[in-house]
Amino acid sequence: MRGINPRIAVVIVYTAAMCMNGLDSTIVNPALLTIARDFGEPVSAANTVEVAFLVALAVALPVAGRLGDRFGTKRVFLAALAVFTAASAACGLAGGLPELVLARVVQGVAGGLLTPVGMTLLFRTFPPHERVKLSRVLIVPTALMPALGPPLGGFLTGHLSWHWLFFVNVPIGAAAVLLGAVGIHEQAEGAEGPFDLVGFLLATPALGLLTYALGFGPSHGWTSPAIAVSGALGLALLAAAVGHLLRATTPLLELKLLGDRVFASAAVLALVTSAGLMGVLFAFPLLCQAVLGASALDAGLSVFPEALGLMLASQAVDRLLPRLGPRLLAVPALVLATAVFAALAVPGVAENAWAVRALMFCVGLVLGTAVLTVQIAGFADVPPPAMGQAMGLFTIVRTLGGALGIAAVAAVIAAGGGSGPHGDAAPGPYRTAILTTAGLVALGTLFALRLPKEAPAPPPFEEEPEDASVTA
Template sequence: MTLLFRTYAPHERGKLAKALIVPTALMPALGPPLGGLLTEHASWHWLFFVNVPVGLAALLIGVLGLREHVEGTEGPFDRTGFWLATPGLGLLTYALGYGSAHGWSSPPVATAGVLGAALVAAAVRHLRRTREPLLRLGLFTDRSYGTASVLAVLTAAGLMGLLFVFPLLYQAALGASALDAGLSVFPEALGLMLASQLVDRLLPRLGPRRLTVPALLLATVVFALLGVPGVADDAWAVRLLMFLVGLVLGTAVLTVQLAGFESIAPPDMGQAMGLFQIVRTLGGAVGIALCAAVIGGGGHGGTPDAGPFRAAVWGTAALVAVGALVALRLPAEAPQPPPYEDAADEAVTAAQ
C-alpha cells in the first residue's frame, strides 16, 4: 500500500479503490467461508497450513516484482523503539484476543496486558523524544490523517467485531453449521467489490465528508438490523444485509483511506502507512475483544441464548455510529490536481 500511495498523486488515488479493497476488506470477508469449509471438510489445522502457500507466493512476487527505492530514511534504525513497540503491541493484541476466553484476571492474560501496556507507554514516550523514531507519532496531528486513523480504529472494530460475532450467532444460537455460518457473511465480499467501483466515481464529485458520513450512517442501520430478532432466521435477509454491509461500509473505509493520506509527503508515506495499519489492526482486536466480552458464556451450554450475540452485534453498530460523528472532520472537497498539471494539459491541447 505504501508503494501504491507513493506512485499515485492524491487526486489519482481513486483509481486505487479496486486494488485497496483486497487487503482492506475483501480478505476478511472471504476468511469465514474458507474457515468453515476447512473446519467442516478437512481439519482445523489447515486454518494455519493454508498460510504457507500464500506466504510463499507473496515472497516470490516480492522477489520478482519489486524494485528497490529508498526515500525518507535518515539516521540509524531506532532499535529502542523497535524493542519497545513490537513486543508491547504483540502482548496487547494477545491480551485483547484471549481475555474473554481465558478470563481477564488469568495470569497469562493479565501479565500480557499489563506488560504490553507498560511497553507501549514506554515506546510512546521514547518515540516522542527521539530524533529519528521508528514511528513518527507527530503525523497524527495532521487533521486529515489523524481523523482517518481514528476512523480506521472504529470501522475496523465494528467490521471485525461483526465478522466475528455474527457467524457465532448464526451457528451457536441458530443451529447452523460452520460452513453455513461462513457463507452467511460471504455476500459482504460482493458488496465490497461494488463499493470499489462507486468510490472511484463518487469521491471526485462528492468529496470525502459527503461520501463517508452517509455511508457510515447507513452502515449503522444495517449493522443494527442484523441484531433484530428474527432477521438472522431468514437466510436471504442475512445475505442482503451482509451485501449492504460490504457496500456501505466498504465505501466509507475506502474513502477514508484515500482521503487520510492526501497531505502526507512521499518521504513520510512509509511511516504514515505503518502507523495506519497498526491502529487499524488494534481496532480490529479491540472490536473482537469487546464482542467476546459481551457474549460471555452465551456460546456455552445445551441451548445457547441469542441475546448476548445480538447485543454484541448492536455494539458494533454503535462503534460505526461514533465513526459517523468523527467523519464530520474529514475534508469536504476531494483532492484536486496541482495547478501546474492543468496548465501542462492545456499546453498539450494547444500544441495538438
C-alpha cells in the same frame, strides 16, 4: 525485461501479496478443529495457530516503515514476500503443532512487513489524485480476502486437507516475487539518523503483549494471571513508548503525524470501523452457530455477501469520491452502516436467510465505501518521504482496532452468559454484542465530519510520466 510497465507491476504484485496476507488472517479458522485432531491436541491449543500469527504480525508493524525507508520499499517488500511464501510452505509441511506455530510466527512477521511497506510502495507510485482509481485494488486484499477466508478454508479442508490452506500461497508468492524483481522500480527515501533502539524495545513488546491479551482475554478470563500481567505490562510499555516517541529526534514511529487533522481523523476512523467490522463478523456467525445450530461452514457463508458489497463499494468510491468529496461520501455511509449493523440484532432477522444475505451485502457496500474513502483521503496531504511512517502507524491502529472489536464483542457475550451449547444458547448476549459494533461505527461518524470536503485534486502543472519501458 523492458516490456513491463512498473506501475502495472506494482499493482499486480501488491494485490497478489495482500491477497495472500488477507486470506491467511481468516482462512485457518474453520480448520482449527481438524488440525487439533490430526496432531492429537485439544482445540484450545490449536488456537495458538491463529494467535501466534496475529502477535507476530503486531510485533513486526513498528519497524516496517523504518526498514522500507532505510533499505528501499521494493527490497523490503519482496524480501518479506519471499519469506512469507517460504513460511507458507513450511506451515503446509508441518508435522506437529509446535512446528506449525513456529512457521506461523515467521509468516506473521513477514506479513506485518508486507502490509505497510506494500501500501507505501503503492502510494508512492501513484500521486493523491490518482489514488481514487486504486479503490478497485485496495478493496480486494483489505476486505474481500478476509471475507472469503472462512468459506474457502472450509471447502479446502473438507475436500482436500488443511495443508492446502498454506500450499495455495506458494505458486502465487513465487510468481509475485519474480514479477516484482524485474518489473518494480526501487523507491528509497532514505532514513535519517540512527535506528531508534529504545522505541523498538518499548513499542514492539507492547503491541505483542496487548495483542496476546486481547486475543486470549475473552476465553481465558481477563483476571487470569497470564492475561492480566500481559495486558498491564503491555499498557505500561505502550505508555512509555508513546512518551519516548514524542521526544525522540528520529523516532521509530512518527507520532507527530497525528498532528495533521485529516490524517488523525482517518486513523481514528480506521480504528473504530475496523473494530466494528471485525466485531460483527465475529459475533454474527457465533449467533448463527450457538443459537440457531448452524454449521461452521454455513455460518461462514452467511457473511459472504459482505464481500460482494465490498466489490460494489470499490466501484462506487471510484465514481463518487471525485464528485462528492470525502466528507459528504463518508458521513452518510457511516450513518447507513450503523443502521445496518443494528438491523442485524433485531429479533427474527438471523432466522431469515435472505434478510441476512441482504444486510450483509449492505454492510460491505456502505461500510466499504466509508473505509475506502477514509483510506484515500487520509493520506492526501502526507508527503512521500513520510509515507512509510504514516502507513506503518495507520496499519498499527487498524490492526489494534480489529483486535479491540473482537475482544469487546467477546466480553459482552461472556458477560451476558452467552456460552450455552449449540442451538441452546440465549440470543440476547449476541444481539447486544452486535449492537455494540453498531455503536462503534456510529462513533466514527463524528470523526468523519473532520474529513475534507474536496477530493484530492491533480497538481496545477503535471509533469510528463516517465517512460514505462524503463526497468528497475
